[in-house]
Amino acid sequence: MLALVVAVGTLAVGGKAFLGTRAGGSAPPAAKPTAIPVTVAKVTIRDLPIERSGLGTVTSLNAIDVKFRADGQLQNISLQEGRDVQAGDVLAQIDRRPYEAQLAQAEAAYQKDTASLNNAKADEARANRLSQTGAGTMQAIDTARSQVAVLTAALAGDQAAIDAARLNLEFTTVKAPIAGRVGLRQIDEGAVVHASDSSGLVSITQMAPISVRFSLPQDDLPALLAGQAQRELAVAVDSRDGTRHLADGKLAVIDSQVDTSTGMIRLKAIFPNQDQALWPGELVTARILIRTDRNAVVVPSAAVQNGQNGSYIFIIKSDGSVAAAPVKTGPSVGDFTALLSGASPGQDAVLDGQSRLANGSLVSPREQPADGPATSGNAS
Known part of the structure; x- marks a missing residue:
């Protein structure tokens, strides 16, 4: 009986000691936060072609x-x-036959008057000789001279008739x-x-060369005039839906006035069109290169987010977390947007999954695929 009591007491003490150890011991370590997978791309430097586009019509010169x-x-x-x-x-x-007959008639009249003129000149010469010997009169000389003048004028008229007949005969061949x-x-x-x-x-x-007439807002006029003063402005033409590039040419004319009803300025560009890719009356999209921004700091447009305080991008920090960096954006060309401030070349910017991110979020970055954003397109 004593042995049983001792055993029960020993179990009670051991259980209490075990429970005390569980209650007073340290808690298990907390799990590390899960990194959010995101796609990133570098902030880079490149030249941005600044373009304006408008719907145009192909017109023959x-x-x-x-x-x-x-x-x-x-x-x-x-x-x-x-x-x-x-x-x-x-x-x-x-x-041709009626006009050939008219030409023959005019030539015959010319030959007739030529003979008469030669005879009148001979009469004038005889009158002069007789006058010198005293056998002729001044009246005879004046009459002979007048006849020569009359026939000379008639001969000129005959030549004009011949020229007209030949011209009419030429007109029979279209x-x-x-x-x-x-x-x-x-x-x-x-x-x-x-x-x-x-x-x-x-x-x-006329198919080559050919022109394209299109319009742009009047707000683009200062940039157009400034660009035209420096060089010939390049104009590219695409199909109306923008899926096919058709031709490249040069801006030829900026209209002398703005359309007061639309606020648009009309432009005309000239294209060689040797391959006849442009057809008169065709509707096309014309893109004019106003300028090229050299060495612009750019990021894929997908990285730029808009918030209550303006535009921002998520930058990857060295510890693998992200920080929202306010940026000032410039023009967008294709899939790229210029950054005027707020980011530096070489930084990694997040391209997708921004809705799940906040300042300090841990991310698992992966590089953008090789077939990423292109550089062509219209500037906005």
């Missing part, structure tokens, strides 16, 4: 309606619709006045045409 300059039956049409022609190429032929692309034919062979007809033979549109 010369587009004409080829009309007839002689009357007659249209005997032959040699043009091919939709083909390119050069200045001077024969397009059609009008019946030629392309400019180089360009032929449109749809407006008349058929065998028709009788007149110089007074309102409709012509065909239209010709």
Whole structure:
């Protein structure tokens, strides 16, 4: 019985000692905070092309309606619709015979008056000789001289008639006045045409070079004038949806006044268009390079956040945590934004997951993929 009491007491003391050790001992260590995975990119230095863009229309420098300059039956049409022609190429032929007859008539009159003039000159010479011997009179000399003058004038008129007849004969051959692309034919062979007809033979549109007319807000006018004073401003043209680049050219004209109804200034750029990538009447997006900001401090635009106090970016510190750095932003070009203050080249900026971050948050950074933001695009 005594042995049982001793055993129970020993167990009670041991249990109390065990419980005291659990109650008074140190707590287990706290778990370390989990690092938030984020994508980062370096703050870098690069040149930023500052552009402005606007919707424009492709316009031919010369587009004409080829009309007839002689009357007659249209005997032959040699043009091919939709083909390119050069200045001077024969397009059609009008019946030449009436104009050949007119030319022959004018030449005959010239020959007749030439013979008469030669005879009048001979009469004048005889009158002068007779006057010198006293056998002639001054009246005869004056009459001979007047006849020579009359026939000389008639001969000049005959020459003018010959020139006019030759010109009319030349007009029977319809030629392309400019180089360009032929449109749809407006008349058929065998028709009788007149110089007074309102409709012509065909239209010709100059394709190269070609122009693009577009508009920009009047607020861009000072920058445009300043850039044009220094150099020719480059203009790039893309498809209307911006998916395809079409051509590169130069700014040619800034309009002399702002449209008061829209507040826009009209511009015209010239493009070589040898490959005919631009088509008259086509709607395009024109981008004009106003200037290039050299050695700008930039960061991918995805890194820039907007808060109540302005723009900021999350910078990775050396201990693996982040800090929100207020920044002053400049123009954005493509996927990059210029930083005028608040960040330095070489710093790591967070590109995604900013909604889960706060000052001091521990992050697990990974580099931006190689196919990151491009540098092309329009500046805002």
